[in-house]
Amino acid sequence: MKDLRDAAHRVVELALRQGAKQARATTYKNREIGLEWRDGRTEKTSEATSFGVSFQLYVDGRYASVRTSDLRPAALASFVTESVELARAIAADPFRELPDQALYEGRSSADLELVDPALASFDSHACRRTAKEFEDGARSGTSASAILSVTSGVSVNHSQSFCFASNGFQGDRSDAWITLWGEVSVKDPNGRRPEDGLYAAVRHLRDLPSSAALGEASTALAIGAIGAKKAETKVMTMVVENRVARRLAAALVSALTARRLQQQQSFLDGKLGARIGSKHFTVIDDPLVSRGLGSRHFDDEGIAAKKLVLVENGVLKGFYVDDYYGRKLHMAPTTGSPSNLLLRGGTGDLESLVRNTKDGVLVTGFLGGNANSTTGDYSLGVEGLRIRNGVRGEAIAETNISGNLLTLFQNLSAVGADPFPYSPTRFPTLVFDAVQFAGA
Amino acid sequence: MDRRELLKLATALGAGSVSGAFGLGCKSTGPAAIRSSSHVVKPTPAAITYFERFGVTEGLIRQTLRVALGKGGDYADVFFQHNVKSYLALEDGEVNRASANVDLGCGVRVVKGDQTGYGYTEQLTLDALRRAAATAASIADGPSRAAPTAFRADPGPYEAFPTRYSLKRSWAEVSVREKLPLLMRLGEHALKKDPRIKKVNAWLADEAGAVLVADSRGRLVEDIQPMTVLRLECTAEVKGRRETNNHTLAGREGIDFYTAERLDRVVAKAVERTLILFEAVPPPAGEMPIVMAAGGSGILLHEAIGHGMEADFNRKNVSIYSDKIGKPVAHPFVNIVDDGTIERSRGAINVDDEGNVAERTVLVEGGKLATYLHDSISAKHYKVRSTGSGRRESFRFPPMPRMRATYMLGGPHSKDEIIASIKTGVYCENFSNGQVKIGAGDFTFYVKNGYLIEDGKLTRPIKDVNIIGNGPKVLENIDMVGGDLEIDEGGWTCGKDGQRVPVSQGMPTVRVSSITVGGQKAG
Numbered sequence: 001m002k003d004l005r006d007a008a009h010r011v012v013e014l015a016l017r018q019g020a021k022q023a024r025a026t027t028y029k030n031r032e033i034g035l036e037w038r039d040g041r042t043e044k045t046s047e048a049t050s051f052g053v054s055f056q057l058y059v060d061g062r063y064a065s066v067r068t069s070d071l072r073p074a075a076l077a078s079f080v081t082e083s084v085e086l087a088r089a090i091a092a093d094p095f096r097e098l099p100d101q102a103l104y105e106g107r108s109s110a111d112l113e114l115v116d117p118a119l120a121s122f123d124s125h126a127c128r129r130t131a132k133e134f135e136d137g138a139r140s141g142t143s144a145s146a147i148l149s150v151t152s153g154v155s156v157n158h159s160q161s162f163c164f165a166s167n168g169f170q171g172d173r174s175d176a177w178i179t180l181w182g183e184v185s186v187k188d189p190n191g192r193r194p195e196d197g198l199y200a201a202v203r204h205l206r207d208l209p210s211s212a213a214l215g216e217a218s219t220a221l222a223i224g225a226i227g228a229k230k231a232e233t234k235v236m237t238m239v240v241e242n243r244v245a246r247r248l249a250a251a252l253v254s255a256l257t258a259r260r261l262q263q264q265q266s267f268l269d270g271k272l273g274a275r276i277g278s279k280h281f282t283v284i285d286d287p288l289v290s291r292g293l294g295s296r297h298f299d300d301e302g303i304a305a306k307k308l309v310l311v312e313n314g315v316l317k318g319f320y321v322d323d324y325y326g327r328k329l330h331m332a333p334t335t336g337s338p339s340n341l342l343l344r345g346g347t348g349d350l351e352s353l354v355r356n357t358k359d360g361v362l363v364t365g366f367l368g369g370n371a372n373s374t375t376g377d378y379s380l381g382v383e384g385l386r387i388r389n390g391v392r393g394e395a396i397a398e399t400n401i402s403g404n405l406l407t408l409f410q411n412l413s414a415v416g417a418d419p420f421p422y423s424p425t426r427f428p429t430l431v432f433d434a435v436q437f438a439g440a
Numbered sequence: 441m442d443r444r445e446l447l448k449l450a451t452a453l454g455a456g457s458v459s460g461a462f463g464l465g466c467k468s469t470g471p472a473a474i475r476s477s478s479h480v481v482k483p484t485p486a487a488i489t490y491f492e493r494f495g496v497t498e499g500l501i502r503q504t505l506r507v508a509l510g511k512g513g514d515y516a517d518v519f520f521q522h523n524v525k526s527y528l529a530l531e532d533g534e535v536n537r538a539s540a541n542v543d544l545g546c547g548v549r550v551v552k553g554d555q556t557g558y559g560y561t562e563q564l565t566l567d568a569l570r571r572a573a574a575t576a577a578s579i580a581d582g583p584s585r586a587a588p589t590a591f592r593a594d595p596g597p598y599e600a601f602p603t604r605y606s607l608k609r610s611w612a613e614v615s616v617r618e619k620l621p622l623l624m625r626l627g628e629h630a631l632k633k634d635p636r637i638k639k640v641n642a643w644l645a646d647e648a649g650a651v652l653v654a655d656s657r658g659r660l661v662e663d664i665q666p667m668t669v670l671r672l673e674c675t676a677e678v679k680g681r682r683e684t685n686n687h688t689l690a691g692r693e694g695i696d697f698y699t700a701e702r703l704d705r706v707v708a709k710a711v712e713r714t715l716i717l718f719e720a721v722p723p724p725a726g727e728m729p730i731v732m733a734a735g736g737s738g739i740l741l742h743e744a745i746g747h748g749m750e751a752d753f754n755r756k757n758v759s760i761y762s763d764k765i766g767k768p769v770a771h772p773f774v775n776i777v778d779d780g781t782i783e784r785s786r787g788a789i790n791v792d793d794e795g796n797v798a799e800r801t802v803l804v805e806g807g808k809l810a811t812y813l814h815d816s817i818s819a820k821h822y823k824v825r826s827t828g829s830g831r832r833e834s835f836r837f838p839p840m841p842r843m844r845a846t847y848m849l850g851g852p853h854s855k856d857e858i859i860a861s862i863k864t865g866v867y868c869e870n871f872s873n874g875q876v877k878i879g880a881g882d883f884t885f886y887v888k889n890g891y892l893i894e895d896g897k898l899t900r901p902i903k904d905v906n907i908i909g910n911g912p913k914v915l916e917n918i919d920m921v922g923g924d925l926e927i928d929e930g931g932w933t934c935g936k937d938g939q940r941v942p943v944s945q946g947m948p949t950v951r952v953s954s955i956t957v958g959g960q961k962a963g
Contacts, residue, residue, distance in 0.1 A: 038756065044838065046558040047575045068542035069562040079542060086538045089616035090528065093536035124578075148879075149758050185758040185879045191912070193760055193879035225880065230956060233726040263531070263639050264675050265684050368875030368884030369906035369958070374675065374684040379723075379906035379958045381875070381884040397882050400906050400958025402725070438725035438958045 001172055004029060004162035007071070011055050012166050014077060018084040022098045024165035024302070025055040033124055034155035037131035043151065045124055059084055061092040098167045099301050099323040103333055107171070107304040108288055112295045114175035116204040119156055122178065127154040130211045134182040137215030143186070143223045148193055152182030152215065169302035177203050177293060182215055184222040194225035196365070198243070200422040203291045207421070221364065224385065228397035230439030231386060237360030238401065238435040239353055239387065242418050244365055246425035249341055251371035251378055251405055252283065256310060256318075257336075258325035260373055267376035267406065268316060277314040277409030280346060284309050285320070287339035294339040294424030301336060308334050314409070343427045346415035350429045353416055355390040361399075361437060362387055369400065376405040382437075399439035408432055486591040486660035490650040491520050494544065494564050498591055501654045503566060504548060505587040507573035509656055512582030513550035513557070515816070516573075516656040519793060520546045520564070521835040523649035523665075524612060530623040530642040533631075538616065543649075547835040550576040554755065554817050558838045588658035597825070598797050604781060604788045605692035607666050612648040614695050619644055622698050626672045629707040637711060638682075639675040644668070646695075653795035661795045666692050667786070667942065669931040672710040676718070683717035685870075685888065686710050690786045690931030690942075697784075713870060713889055716901050721892070723905035723959030729865040730907065730952050731858055731893065736871050736928040738945025740952075741776055741846050743876040743883035744911040745769075747936070749778075749803050749811075750829070750841040751818030753878050760881035760911060764809045770915040773851040776804040778813055780828055780844035786931055787845035787944035791828065794839055798828035803846075804915075813841045833939035843934060847946030851921025855949040858920045860896040866957055867891040867898050868907065881911040906958040914952055922949030 004027040015023035029051050036044040053076070054067035064087035068079050134152035156178045164170045183197030197218045202208050240248065260266035268276065287296050287305035296305050301323050309317045321329070322336025354362055362385045369380030379402035386393035416429035488496055501518055508516035522544050529537040546569060547560040557579025559572035595601045626642040647667040654660040673686035687709040691697060732740055745761070753759035761769075780789045780798025789798040794816050802810045812818065815830030818841055830839035859867065867890050874885035887905050891898040909917075927946035934943045 042555055042579070044556040044558065045575075045579055046838070048558075048560045048572065048836070050560075050836070051562055063536065064538040064540070066540040066542075068544075070542050070544040071562070083540060086526075086540060086616060090538050090620070091534035091536040093534065096536075149756050151756070151758075188880075191760070192881055192910075193758055193762070195758060195877060195879035228880070230727075263641065264677065264682055265639075367877065367882060367908065368873065368886060370872055370886040370904070372684075372904050374682050375904070377904040379886065379904055381882070381906055381908045381958070383882070397880060398908050398910055398956055400725070400884075400908050400956060402723075402905065402958045402960050436725060436960050439956055440727060 001160060001162060004160060005172070007053060008162045008164040011053055011080060012164055014080040015055065015057055015084060016166060018081050020057045020059045020084055022058040022166045023055060024098060024163065025053055026161055026163040027053045028159065028161035030157060030159045032155060032157045033127060034153065035124055035127035035131055036151065036153040037128065037135060038151045039149055042128060047124065057083055057087045058096055058098065059087040061094065061096065062087045062090055063093055063096040095324055095327040098165050099303060099333065101168050103303045103323070104169045105304060107297050110288060112288065112297070113291045114203055114295060116176060118205045119158070119176045119178055122156050122205065127156065130154045130180060133211035134180070134215035137212030138182065138184050138219045140212070140216055141219055143219060146186045146223060147219065148185040148187055150182065150184050155179050163302060165302055171298050171302065173296065177201055178205065178208060180208060180211055180214065182218055184218045186222045186226060188226045190227065194222055194228065196221035196225055201293055202422065203293065207291065225383070225395050225397065228383065228395035231361055231396040231399040231437050232440060233438045235434050235436050237357050238432045239357055239360060239362045240430045241350060241362065241364050242416065242420040242427055242429045244363065245420065245427035245430050246423055247366040247380065249425045249427055253338055253341065255373040255376070256320050258319055258321040258329055258331060261319060262325050262328050265374045267374060271316045274316055275314050276316045276406055277311060278412045279313045280412045280415045281311050281314045281409050282344035283311040284342045284344070285339055286342055289340045292340040292424065296339055299335045299337060303333060303335055305335065305339065339424065341425045342419065343415065345417040345419055345428045347417055349416050349418045353414055353429050353431050354387055354392060356414070357387045357431065358389060360387045361385070361396060362392065371405060378402060378405055396439065399437055401435050401437055403436050408435070411435070484593040486593045488652065488662065490662050490664065491652045494522065496520055496564060496652065500566060500569065501591070502587055502589070504569040504573045505656055507570045508548050508550050508577050509585040509587050511577040511580040512585055513552050513577060513580040515551040516576070517549050517794065518546055518654050519835050520652040521649065523647060525645065525647045526611065527643060527645045528616065528619055528623060530627045530640070533627060535620050535623050543834060545835040546572065547838070548572045548576045549838050550579050551817060552580040554821060555579050556838050560836050588656060591654055591658050591660035593661060594659040595797050601661060601797060602781070602790050604783045604790050605666060607694040608696065609694050610648045611646040611666060611668065611694065618695060622670070622703060625703055626707060629704065630672060630674055630711055633707060633711045634715060636676040636678055636715060637674050638677045641673040642671065644670050651793065653791070653793065655795060659795050661791055663790050666694065668693050668697065670698060670706065672706050674710050674714040676714050678718045681718065683714055685714040685717060687713060688930045690929065691784045692786065692788055693784050716889065717903050720901045720903040723866065723902040724957055725959040727954050727956050729862050730955055730957065731862065731865065731867045732947055732950045732952065733867060733869040734922065734924045734947055734949045735926040736930060736945065737868060737947035737950065738847050738928060739871045739874045739885045740914070741848060741947065742843060742934070742943070742945050743874045743885060744909065744914050745776060745803060746778060746843045746846045747876050748878050748881065748911055749813055751812035751814045751822065752841050754812055755818050755821045759878050761809060767809055768807050769809050769912060770804055770807040770918055772807040773921050774804055774807050774915070774918055775849040777802050777849065778843050778846045782845050782927060782944065785845050785927060785944045786942045787843070789844060792830045792839070793832045794826065794830035796826045796828040796830065798844060801827040801829065813843065815839055815841045831941050833941060837939050840937070842936065842941050843943050845927065845944035845946065847925060847927060848921065848948060848950065850923040850925045850948045853920040853922050855922045855924055858922055858949050858951045859893060859898060861920065861951065862893045863895060865893040866902065867893050876911070882908065883911055884908045907955055908958060909955040914955055917953045917955065918950055919953045920951035924948045
């Protein structure tokens with residue numbers, strides 16, 4: 001960490017000497033090992049350590065944000081000089097300044113358990129063993145003969161960074177995570193080769209699910225997609241499995257940023273304090289979750305991390321407000337980007353929520369589509385299983401859902417108690433009434 | 441992991457009625473002249489010119505490759521890259537945001553059979569390169585192999601390396617002050633164009649830089665790779681309702697690309713595309729015929745067939761096209777190519793990231809599946825020549841088969857005749873993104889602007905609707921093809937296995953007899 005700290009200080013010092021009024025630098029180092037395994041042997045291995053520095057310059061009321069991986073001292077010095085010149089060449093912006101020091105204060109000192117010492121010795125052999133277990137699990141069942149191919153992979157990341165700002169902020173960050181993923185392709189008599197798979201990303205090795213079990217479940221998913229057909233074009237209930245619910249979270253988050261508000265590109269503009277969803281819709285950004293994949297003590301601008309209530313019982317309560325757009329909008333900064341996004345859990349799990357669904361679709365995957373953050377209109381491809389009278393039916397694919405996000409959130413009728421633990425978006429299983437499906 | 445994504449750098453944009461004179465056009469240099477076999481060509485010694493400034497020498501490369509082959513890999517290569525990206529943004533009437541990104545580094549790859557070992561470093565010192573090479577070497581486990589002693593420029597079967605995007609002035613020589621007026625003009629003109637336009641965002645991105653590929657067969661090539669993208673985004677308000685849309689231009693072009701005429705056309709397009717959204721009626725839902733407008737509709741090809749034709753998926757037996765080479769997949773008037781040779785297009789490359797000359801590859805000829813897109817690993821597997829499709833996002837990644845510019849050749853029908861043939865359907869004009877599952881073959885594309893077709897005529901506008909289909913089925917359903925091929929001028933970026941590369945696409949007007957439209961009303 002000392003080398004990162006020294007480098008960050010050096011860049012800020014150089015920038016100030018070149019005439020910057022303020023500067024902030026973040027230096028980082030990331031070590032990644034990765035292995036991909038396919039059909040009984042290693043497909044690909046990779047390993048590297050990456051370095052770089054990014055910095056923001058505030059020069060004569062002007063602003064530039066730059067990054068380089070060329071850290072040769074002479075190259076870095078001339079890059080700082082050029083970057084100061086770059087800022088000088090553009091228009092002044094009265095809203096550009098480093099954040100008020102008060103925003104740096106109150107930083108939590110809680111141990112977020114972001115580094116598992118056991119991961120340091122998780123080498124490429126361990127990656128290979130774990131990836132192989134996925135395939136062994138995938139091929140362990142009675143449907144193994146339908147399998148065309150199994151690919152799996154493991155990667156381990158160790159990351160360190162140091163951030164220093166000329167108005168008094170400094171902070172360091174170390175974190176590590178391991179990702180396991182795999183995909184199974186199977187033969188469908190109708191000529192398709194449906195593929196499906198599962199993944200898990202965790203900070204602590206002991207939180208990693210069994211690779212073999214993940215493989216076995218992946219095969220079941222792919223086999224379940226055999227014979228998939230379009231759903232009917234009709235209005236039905238939609239049950240969204242927790243592991244794919246983040247697609248809907250992304251549509252919400254993009255409309256919750258202060259930039260979108262200020263640029264008049266958010267359908268949630270003017271709705272603070274208003275109802276935008278059902279009573280089940282409570283969404284919180286919590287940066288201080290122990291072992292959370294999005295956990296942090298401070299954000300990219302150095303703002304001390306705090307819990308941010310975005311939606312409470314259906315009422316819009318907050319936005320992602322960074323320092324710059326906060327100044328433009330006269331709103332108090334919260335944080336500019338999501339950390340861990342939580343949707344308050346209800347009762348039950350996937351099984352009970354499916355059982356309670358009379359006529360609907362269990363969505364196990366999204367395919368493409370988009371949401372218009374200015375208007376809230378969305379149209380997304382989905383795949384999954386038809387549900388009738390609480391029982392899973394045939395596989396469906398080549399089907400779309402569409403509508404407006406405000407209506408969708410209002411129609412959130414039940415929420416599981418099963419947040420997905422392997423993503424920074426920890427959404428549970430969600431049930432929406434009256435969703436327009438378009439298929440056959 | 442299984443989804444391949446295509447994003448418009450910006451979202452949405454248009455091709456619609458873009459005049460050929462302003463578009464990138466589709467001036468293909470065609471396949472470069474192939475050497476006649478009787479003609480003996482003296483090997484040309486390779487010259488390191490661009491990377492000399494970073495201390496890269498043949499000696500350094502030789503020593504790196506020696507370590508890379510130290511454990512008996514079949515093949516090894518090094519990929520040096522220097523890339524300087526600049527970005528200027530206009531918001532609230534001022535260009536008040538600048539950013540820059542410098543990337544410098546080298547990736548070392550070792551191939552054993554179809555297995556790959558990879559390492560990279562951002563420090564171009566012998567020590568760091570040897571470490572990356574040792575990491576990559578560990579994919580093999582045998583006695584060392586000899587590294588080349590000298591390097592040569594080797595354009596393979598071609599007479600010379602092509603030059604598809606040399607610039608009079610590199611972006612490295614263009615000052616910020618020269619770029620500012622472009623954005624100011626966009627901003628001012630867009631606001632002036634219509635009082636309903638309330639907010640304007642514009643940005644200009646440019647890249648200067650080069651790559652160097654050298655391999656264990658003694659081949660060495662450098663390629664200077666410029667790029668630029670200009671985007672204008674407008675937000676308008678009408679009676680309390682707001683809509684946002686945009687237009688982009690992209691290419692391996694220099695600053696002279698941005699003529700006053702081009703800039704004015706960007707303004708006209710972005711404003712028009714935004715304002716028409718207020719007139720949109722809800723799109724229909726369900727199966728129906730659609731017409732894909734000439735230009736950006738190539739997104740359908742990219743998703744419906746392009747990814748499925750990338751040979752790595754076929755080598756692994758996981759593509760829906762794995763057993764279809766030589767078989768009819770479409771009407772005989774359907775011809776689809778993936779082409780690295782379109783001068784100055786965003787998807788153009790002189791050589792791929794394995795040093796092979798990029799060519800024009802026929803995917804579907806006369807309705808029959810012809811050739812996969814190959815990198816060197818899949819080419820060896822299938823015992824064919826690489827199509828020059830081995831691409832990577834940066835030195836941090838090994839290459840794999842990727843598209844370049846994917847389009848359909850013109851067919852026998854006319855645009856008017858195609859539209860007139862449909863009683864009830866949808867006309868798709870602008871797109872923001874698409875995605876495919878290459879095994880199931882299901883794919884989607886998101887229509888930002890389109891029209892209803894009623895009784896053979898374009899009637900009311902529609903917007904924000906996803907269309908979903910199955911690749912082979914949709915190819916069969918392409919039953920009319922116009923003669924009006926256009927290559928889209930927008931900036932598309934294709935994502936696969938976590939790597940993004942710039943691509944282009946194009947299409948003549950085409951009819952798909954049936955596909956699922958994801959609207960909000962039973963159609």
